[in-house]
Amino acid sequence: NAGVTQTPKFRILKIGQSMTLQCTQDMNHNYMYWYRQDPGMGLKLIYYSVGAGITDKGEVPNGYNVSRSTTEDFPLRLELAAPSQTSVYFCASTLGNTIYFGEGSWLTVV
Amino acid sequence: AQSVTQLDSQVPVFEEAPVELRCNYSSSVSVYLFWYVQYPNQGLQLLLKYLSGSTLVESINGFEAEFNKSQTSFHLRKPSVHISDTAEYFCAVSDEGFKTIFGAGTRLFVKA
Numbered sequence: 001n002a003g004v005t006q007t008p009k010f011r012i013l014k015i016g017q018s019m020t021l022q023c024t025q026d027m028n029h030n031y032m033y034w035y036r037q038d039p040g041m042g043l044k045l046i047y048y049s050v051g052a053g054i055t056d057k058g059e060v061p062n063g064y065n066v067s068r069s070t071t072e073d074f075p076l077r078l079e080l081a082a083p084s085q086t087s088v089y090f091c092a093s094t095l096g097n098t099i100y101f102g103e104g105s106w107l108t109v110v
Numbered sequence: 111a112q113s114v115t116q117l118d119s120q121v122p123v124f125e126e127a128p129v130e131l132r133c134n135y136s137s138s139v140s141v142y143l144f145w146y147v148q149y150p151n152q153g154l155q156l157l158l159k160y161l162s163g164s165t166l167v168e169s170i171n172g173f174e175a176e177f178n179k180s181q182t183s184f185h186l187r188k189p190s191v192h193i194s195d196t197a198e199y200f201c202a203v204s205d206e207g208f209k210t211i212f213g214a215g216t217r218l219f220v221k222a
Contacts, residue, residue, distance in 0.1 A: 004153075035212075040119065042200060042214040043154075058209075090153055097142045097161060097204050101153035 002026050006091045006102035013081040013109045021076040021105050023091030031094040032074040033058070034066065036087040037104075043090065049074055081109045112137040112203050116213035124221050125193055131186040131216045133201030143184040144202040144210070145175055154200060160184065171195075196220045 004025045013019055025032065030051045035043040035058075045058030049068040063085055065077045074093075078085060086109045091102040117132040135141065142161050146154040158169040165177040175186045184201060201213040 040214055042114075042116075043212040045209065045211075048209065092153075094210075097144075097159065097210075098156055099144075099146075099154070099210060101155070103153045104151075 004091055004093055004100050004102040006089075006105050008105060009103070010106045011108070013078070013107065015081060015083065015109060017081050018077065018079050019081070019107075020078075021089055021091070021107075023074045023076065023102060024072050025074075025091075025093045025100070026072065027093060027095065027100065028071060029093035029095055029100070030071065032068065033092045033094070033099070034064070034074070034076045035090045035092065036060065037090060038087050046076065046089075078107075083109050085109050112141070112205060112211045114201050114203050114211055114213035116201050116216050118216050119214065120217045120219065122219045122221060123191055126190050128189050129187065129191050129195075129218065131199050131201075131218065133184045133186065133213060135182055135184065135201070135203045137182075137203060137205065139205050142204045143175075143177055144204070145169075145173070145184075145186050146200045146202060146212075148198045148200065148215075150197075157186075157199070191218070191220050193220050193222060 007022045033048045034046040044060045047066040049055045089105045092099045115134045123129045144159045145157040147157045148154045160177045168174045173188045198215045204210040
């Protein structure tokens, strides 16, 4: 059972470039999330989804977009990368109240 | 709105000593409370959770936390820490829905 899988693990972007962080889960969870983690700030919710075709904004959605065409996949897109988006990104899914996290994607924008 | 405050950003402690990581929350509704642990370069893993029932909850590796409604706290304790407990610990709160709010984290550093 793979759980929550994120790719890529590491990426360096130039300012203004775009990219997509991929996330897939094989646990048939309806709820999925994207968080970013910055030092001393804990995790901030970017976007979440309660099921295929349904997404909503979290605490810090600006500069990001998501889609949820299937239960398994929840990609996060950065359209115009900015240095403020340098962070560690975690995808997660939930069963009941327990969150299952991916291993993280380290993104640096230069 | 919910919020979580972890009162210590770093806690250094010697091996085999007791430790307490403090967490306070605010919420206007019934809450579920969690502690997650993050080892270097990994994602977060659930350590323990309080949903209802007994206010004292335990993990399989010796940690425990007590839900105190009157003080709105959910402090994490371990009577004797090991080097392998060195990690970052996050307190989190969730309402009866599905959105979870995390604290800023407490870095536990266990010294030999």
